[in-house]
Amino acid sequence: MSKTAFPPAIKSRPVYGVLEPRPGAVHLVVADGEGAGAVTDMLAKAADRAGMLAAMHIIYTPGPNGTDQTAMLAALGAKQCYRAPTIPTLLPRLTRVLSDAHMGTQFYLAGTEGLIGQAERDIMATGFPHHDIQKEHRGSTVRRVQCVHCKGITENVATDPFVCSHCGLSLFVRDHYSRRIAAFQGVNIDAEDPGQVPPPVVRFT
Numbered sequence: 001m002s003k004t005a006f007p008p009a010i011k012s013r014p015v016y017g018v019l020e021p022r023p024g025a026v027h028l029v030v031a032d033g034e035g036a037g038a039v040t041d042m043l044a045k046a047a048d049r050a051g052m053l054a055a056m057h058i059i060y061t062p063g064p065n066g067t068d069q070t071a072m073l074a075a076l077g078a079k080q081c082y083r084a085p086t087i088p089t090l091l092p093r094l095t096r097v098l099s100d101a102h103m104g105t106q107f108y109l110a111g112t113e114g115l116i117g118q119a120e121r122d123i124m125a126t127g128f129p130h131h132d133i134q135k136e137h138r139g140s141t142v143r144r145v146q147c148v149h150c151k152g153i154t155e156n157v158a159t160d161p162f163v164c165s166h167c168g169l170s171l172f173v174r175d176h177y178s179r180r181i182a183a184f185q186g187v188n189i190d191a192e193d194p195g196q197v198p199p200p201v202v203r204f205t
Contacts, residue, residue: 016137021046024106033063034139035111114144117182146183159200
């Protein structure tokens with residue numbers, strides 16, 4: 001499965017590449033769903049696959065569409081491979097691992113935008129710059145969206161517009177993205193004409 005291709009968008013829209021093996025003392029992988037395939041593809045390109053795996057810590061959770069490739073990752077033989085049931089339960093594990101991270105750690109994020117964004121945010125909070133973090137999108141394109149009005153965040157948004165899960169406003173999903181909160185922005189679509197809301201269209205699958 002190739003990496004996801006996104007149409008051109010505004011500058012704040014995240015850009016994803018393809019994971020590449022890099023030399024490092026520790027290789028920290030955070031992935032969900034189909035992101036497991038990006039990890040195996042990267043390892044297939046490694047000149048010292050055994051060496052990378054001996055220094056690799058994988059943190060994984062199934063994707064929002066239910067894809068669970070834990071067995072494939074566990075079979076790789078990494079030094080550590082941890083499965084979390086959800087992204088919210090994965091993040092505390094990542095925080096603990098990051099407390100021991102040091103220069104020379106290589107970061108590989110793969111899977112959905114919700115997972116990649118939140119993991120990148122937490123890694124950057126420790127002082128690592130975002131350009132030192134490799135990211136490859138695989139799988140679902142559902143979005144994590146913040147309502148700009150009530151500041152509530154709705155996970156796995158598939159339609160545009162959608163109803164905010166916190167305040168109930170009908171929101172238009174913008175491509176504007178905030179690394180600080182790891183979310184796209186949702187703006188009230190009928191602020192000037194209350195009740196004039198177009199039918200929702202599935203834009204993210």
